[in-house]
Amino acid sequence: MEGPLEFLRNIKSVAIATVDNNRPEVRIVDVMLHEDDKLYFLIARGKPYYKQLKANPEISIVAMDDNYVTVRVKGKIEFVDNSFLDKMFDENPVMNHIYPGDTREILEAFCLPKGTGEVFNLSTNTPKRERFAFGGETVSEPGYRITDKCIACGICKDSCPTGAINEGDVYSIESSLCLECGNCYEKCPNDAIEGPFEF
Amino acid sequence: MEGPLEFLRNIKSVAIATVDNNRPEVRIVDVMLHEDDKLYFLIARGKPYYKQLKANPEISIVAMDDNYVTVRVKGKIEFVDNSFLDKMFDENPVMNHIYPGDTREILEAFCLPKGTGEVFNLSTNTPKRERFAFGGETVSEPGYRITDKCIACGICKDSCPTGAINEGDVYSIESSLCLECGNCYEKCPNDAIEGPFEF
Incomplete structure (x- = not known):
C-alpha cells in the first residue's frame, strides 16, 4: 500500500x-x-x-x-x-x-x-x-496494553473476538489485530489492562 | 433517489x-x-x-x-x-x-x-x-438569503460561481444550486445578504 x-x-x-x-x-x-x-x-x-x-x-x-x-x-x-x-x-x-x-x-x-x-x-x-x-509527531502506543499485574489466567484471551492476545507469563496484545473493543479490559479479574489510548 | x-x-x-x-x-x-x-x-x-x-x-x-x-x-x-x-x-x-x-x-x-x-x-x-x-425536527432555511436591503445592482450575480442568483427587484438565491461559498455575501455593497446558516 x-x-x-x-x-x-x-x-x-x-x-x-x-x-x-x-x-x-x-x-x-x-x-x-x-x-x-x-x-x-x-x-x-x-x-x-x-x-x-x-x-x-x-x-x-x-x-x-x-x-x-x-x-x-x-x-x-x-x-x-x-x-x-x-x-x-x-x-x-x-x-x-x-x-x-x-x-x-x-x-x-x-x-x-x-x-x-x-x-x-x-x-x-x-x-x-x-x-x-x-511532520515530526510521535507515533503513539496502541489502544490497549497488558501490564505486569497480569496473572496469566487466560480470561482475556477467551474474550477476544479476533484472537489478538498471546499467552505468556504476562499475556500480550498483538495490537495490529486488536479491534479495541475493550472486552479483555472489562473481563480481566486483576485490572491488568490499560486503555483505551487514542492515537 | x-x-x-x-x-x-x-x-x-x-x-x-x-x-x-x-x-x-x-x-x-x-x-x-x-x-x-x-x-x-x-x-x-x-x-x-x-x-x-x-x-x-x-x-x-x-x-x-x-x-x-x-x-x-x-x-x-x-x-x-x-x-x-x-x-x-x-x-x-x-x-x-x-x-x-x-x-x-x-x-x-x-x-x-x-x-x-x-x-x-x-x-x-x-x-x-x-x-x-x-423525527420531528424542522427543516432549516438555506445557507444564504438576500434581504430587502438589495439594491438590484447585480454584483452578487456576477460573483456567483454556479449561476445560482436570479434577477429581480430584490435578487434571490436558488438555494439548490448554491455552493454556500460566500462570494455574493462578501461582494454585496449594501450588506443585503445574510448567512451562512447551517442546517
Missing part, C-alpha cells in the same frame, strides 16, 4: 470533522495536494467550517477505499499563502469548472502539516491496524 | 464525528439498521468514542456514494435496549464473524432518532443541494 497520506490524496474525497461550539461537524472535502509530507485543501470563506477552523484549527480526517482500508489522521491545520491556489487548480482541473474565472477569489488554502493517525485494513482475512505519525 | 436515511443505510459505511474535549474525532461506522425513520448503530464499550458519546451525544454523519451524491445529517444519539443486538446481527451477518460467540457482550446499541441534514448531489450537471429533517 502507498503511504497513508498518499492514500488520502488518491481517494481524494475524504471526511473532515471540525468542532463548532462543542458540537461535531463533518463534511466531504477533497485533498487537493500531497506535498512535502503535508496535505493541502481549499476552503471557501463563506462556508460555516471556515469559521469553525478559524476558531479551532483541530481537524480529524477519515476515508475508506473500496477494499475497506481505512485511514484516519488528526492534527491542527494552518492557513497558507494563496500562492498555492493556482497549483491546486492545475492539479485538480475540475476546480476551474466549479469556481470559474475570478470566483476563485473566495477560496483560501490550508494544510495539515503534522499529525498522528491510523491505518485499519479490513481487506485482509484478519484486520490489520497500524498507527503512524508525520 | 431513495430517502436520505435509506441512502446512508445502503452505503452502510459512513463517517461519524464526535467531540472529545473540544477536539473533533471521526471514524467509519456501519449503519446497522434503518427502521421507523431512525438510524441504528453498534458500538463496543471499549472504544474511545463510546466515552465521547456518553459525555456528549451530538454526532455528525457524512457519506458519499460513487456518483458523488453526499448526505450529511446531525443530531443527538440515544442508547437503546440491547434487544436490538440480535436483530442487527441478523441483518448484518458479517457481525457474527467480527464478534463471534459471546464476544458480542461488549457491544451496545444506539440510534439517531431525529436530526437535520442535507443532500448535496454533484452527479448532475449543476450541483443540487436540499435540506431535510426527520
Whole structure:
C-alpha cells in the first residue's frame, strides 16, 4: 500500500470533522495536494467550517477505499499563502469548472502539516491496524496494553473476538489485530489492562 | 433517489464525528439498521468514542456514494435496549464473524432518532443541494438569503460561481444550486445578504 497520506490524496474525497461550539461537524472535502509530507485543501470563506477552523484549527480526517482500508489522521491545520491556489487548480482541473474565472477569489488554502493517525485494513482475512505519525509527531502506543499485574489466567484471551492476545507469563496484545473493543479490559479479574489510548 | 436515511443505510459505511474535549474525532461506522425513520448503530464499550458519546451525544454523519451524491445529517444519539443486538446481527451477518460467540457482550446499541441534514448531489450537471429533517425536527432555511436591503445592482450575480442568483427587484438565491461559498455575501455593497446558516 502507498503511504497513508498518499492514500488520502488518491481517494481524494475524504471526511473532515471540525468542532463548532462543542458540537461535531463533518463534511466531504477533497485533498487537493500531497506535498512535502503535508496535505493541502481549499476552503471557501463563506462556508460555516471556515469559521469553525478559524476558531479551532483541530481537524480529524477519515476515508475508506473500496477494499475497506481505512485511514484516519488528526492534527491542527494552518492557513497558507494563496500562492498555492493556482497549483491546486492545475492539479485538480475540475476546480476551474466549479469556481470559474475570478470566483476563485473566495477560496483560501490550508494544510495539515503534522499529525498522528491510523491505518485499519479490513481487506485482509484478519484486520490489520497500524498507527503512524508525520511532520515530526510521535507515533503513539496502541489502544490497549497488558501490564505486569497480569496473572496469566487466560480470561482475556477467551474474550477476544479476533484472537489478538498471546499467552505468556504476562499475556500480550498483538495490537495490529486488536479491534479495541475493550472486552479483555472489562473481563480481566486483576485490572491488568490499560486503555483505551487514542492515537 | 431513495430517502436520505435509506441512502446512508445502503452505503452502510459512513463517517461519524464526535467531540472529545473540544477536539473533533471521526471514524467509519456501519449503519446497522434503518427502521421507523431512525438510524441504528453498534458500538463496543471499549472504544474511545463510546466515552465521547456518553459525555456528549451530538454526532455528525457524512457519506458519499460513487456518483458523488453526499448526505450529511446531525443530531443527538440515544442508547437503546440491547434487544436490538440480535436483530442487527441478523441483518448484518458479517457481525457474527467480527464478534463471534459471546464476544458480542461488549457491544451496545444506539440510534439517531431525529436530526437535520442535507443532500448535496454533484452527479448532475449543476450541483443540487436540499435540506431535510426527520423525527420531528424542522427543516432549516438555506445557507444564504438576500434581504430587502438589495439594491438590484447585480454584483452578487456576477460573483456567483454556479449561476445560482436570479434577477429581480430584490435578487434571490436558488438555494439548490448554491455552493454556500460566500462570494455574493462578501461582494454585496449594501450588506443585503445574510448567512451562512447551517442546517
